[in-house]
Amino acid sequence: MAVYTQVSAERIAELLSRYDVGTLVSAKGIAEGVENSNYVLETDRSRFILTLYEKRVDADDLPFFLKLLDHLAARGQPVPPAIADKAGRQIQSVNGKPACLIVFLPGLSPGEPNVAQSRSAGAALGKLHQSLIDFADLRPNTLSLPGWHELARRCGDALEEIAPDLGKIVAEELAFLDANWPSELPRSAIHADLFPDNVLMLDDKVTGIIDFYFACTDIRAYDLAVTHAAWCFDDEGRSFDAERSAALIAGYAEQLPLSDDEREALPILARGASLRFLLTRAWDWLNTPDDALVTRKDPAAFLRRLEFYRAAGSELFAR
Amino acid sequence: MAVYTQVSAERIAELLSRYDVGTLVSAKGIAEGVENSNYVLETDRSRFILTLYEKRVDADDLPFFLKLLDHLAARGQPVPPAIADKAGRQIQSVNGKPACLIVFLPGLSPGEPNVAQSRSAGAALGKLHQSLIDFADLRPNTLSLPGWHELARRCGDALEEIAPDLGKIVAEELAFLDANWPSELPRSAIHADLFPDNVLMLDDKVTGIIDFYFACTDIRAYDLAVTHAAWCFDDEGRSFDAERSAALIAGYAEQLPLSDDEREALPILARGASLRFLLTRAWDWLNTPDDALVTRKDPAAFLRRLEFYRAAGSELFAR
Secondary structure (H helix, E strand, O other): OOOOOOOOHHHHHHHHOOOOOOOEEEEEEEOOOOOOEEEEEEEOOOEEEEEEOOOOOOHHHHHHHHHHHHHHHHOOOOOOOEOOOOOOOOOEEEOOEEEEEEEOOOEEOOOOOOHHHHHHHHHHHHHHHHHOOOOOOOOEOOOOHHHHHHHHHHHHHHHHHOOOOHHHHHHHHHHHHHHHOOOOOOEEEEOOOOOHHHEEEEOOEEEEEOOOOOOEEEEHHHHHHHHHHHHOEOOOOOOEOHHHHHHHHHHHHHHOOOOHHHHHHHHHHHHHHHHHHHHHHHHHHHHOOOOOOOOOOOOHHHHHHHHHHHHHHHHHHOO | OOOOOOOOHHHHHHHHOOOOOOOEEEEEEEOOOOOOEEEEEEEOOOEEEEEEOOOOOOHHHHHHHHHHHHHHHHOOOOOOOEOOOOOOOOOEEEOOEEEEEEEOOOEEOOOOOOHHHHHHHHHHHHHHHHHOOOOOOOOEOOOOHHHHHHHHHHHHHHHHHOOOOHHHHHHHHHHHHHHHOOOOOOEEEEOOOOOHHHEEEEOOEEEEEOOOOOOEEEEHHHHHHHHHHHHOEOOOOOOEOHHHHHHHHHHHHHHOOOOHHHHHHHHHHHHHHHHHHHHHHHHHHHHOOOOOOOOOOOOHHHHHHHHHHHHHHHHHHOO
16 A cells, blocks of 8 residues: 555656546555555546556456456446557556556545445445456456465464464365355356445445456355455454345345355355455465554454354345 | 555545535545655545644644745745635644645646756745745744754764765764854745655646645755755766756746855855755664665765765855
8 A cells, every 4th residue: 555666747747648638737646456556647638547566466467357347347337447548558568567547436435334335335246247247258266265275375383373273263164165165156257355445435326446456257146255244344353234234235136136056155155255355364464564564454354254154154144 | 655544534524524625525545745644635626635744743833834834825826725624723633643634736746857847946946935034933943953963963873884984974064064054144934845746847837835844944045955955966966967956046046036145155055955864864764674665765865965065165056
């Protein structure tokens, strides 16, 4: 959440001259998103985001992300596509990094979502999935079961630094998910990271869905499970909000009906979603210096969610 | 250059409801300025900057800074005043920090300034000083000669980690400045940190002068010397640009004539300006962890300027 690569105003103005977007009048580095550098730009015509992709986004994945955004934007979904320059190119090179000029979307990310916002988020995800039924490009999810095994292995004994017995808990959960992970549910491109941070709203209506840099091909209902884990608890994962949960699921199902199989799998998928963020946060926690300016997100917030979903069982998502 | 205090959209919207500025539609944390947290806000009417003052700005100094900005704005100077809420208050408390809602100014900070931009910067500083002749409030400059002595003492032997013999060079320079620092030159409120970063321009015209958080009462020509050191070299202080130098000084003098005494003192004032940034950068360098996300600025860039001004002598600023 910082600007990793400094780009001069002259360099940005030169970049914009390749596009038909007007003349640059303002440029501010913003602290937002995954580990990319972002600038909010204003020209005499409109506003834009300039994103420079740092180490966390593989340049080889960019065409998938951009095609996905184009597909969604063409279907009226509130996503920010990359703009093509006069030569038709969406991907540029700026200070040695791949970079895109992106449509600016208004709206505010909810801090702690209310029930109406949770319903809107569920509905937005349902519409997103509906719009992706005819999107054929594939990107494997590197952060699914095999990826979680790999992360757990790399964290190793250091997991105990985060919580007592965490290594054992993770091993047991991985064994459970190996035995029970569904294989026959509908798959499509999914967002895979739809936290409130990545949703812009005005008056509880979704005006933007952003940060598609974990998007991949996976079980659709897994995306709903990730969103459920992200929206239906307080930040620390200590208190579950049943009203937000019901609203999120109902909002989704009104746009894209959930099959009985999907609904039955949700408790397992939600355990997987919790484990995914528990493990990536644990890895970042163990590998971020104490005094770095990046705020480390607490892995325990997702250990608590995991424990909640284990205890709640299948009742939680029953119709 | 990061957002140190996270403020939720809900909290910002609540804050804005105290003002007559419209309804919030966008809020982005920006990586800008001294060690404050800044957000660029958009309402249905206009754009604003929300600044939360972190440890580097003393809350007791805020009334001086705000009165200075009001004074300058009332005289048509391109500075961003703090907006008063419906009850007339300019200073708020947000997440435990003093905070101000500030006018947003368009414009771009030059990366490496050209000659026309240097002339405009000089002229803008001259107009600023002209507008401050009738500004009576006082704030001592804590980063003048006694402050430099104190900083040198606190850095101590660690100065040798930055450059060989740096302790000796600094001690000699302090002795020279003690003996030669002018005492009779015109004084007023000054900006004291007018680097290109703090100037916004469009088409080489100044549209904004920002970041007044080092403003204080001191020798007016010292402010010009700081600006000279900031604008007339490459970043690393390796190459001096005589054309930019002449343009900057001429631009200033066209707005506010320089007396012979001021002109004669400029070589000494420029040595002081170089030492000031050498010492504050040295202190930050020695006290910022290697792996922090804040970019440490190289003190040697101002050691080189100091050496340049020592060698150039009085010829440099001759008419």
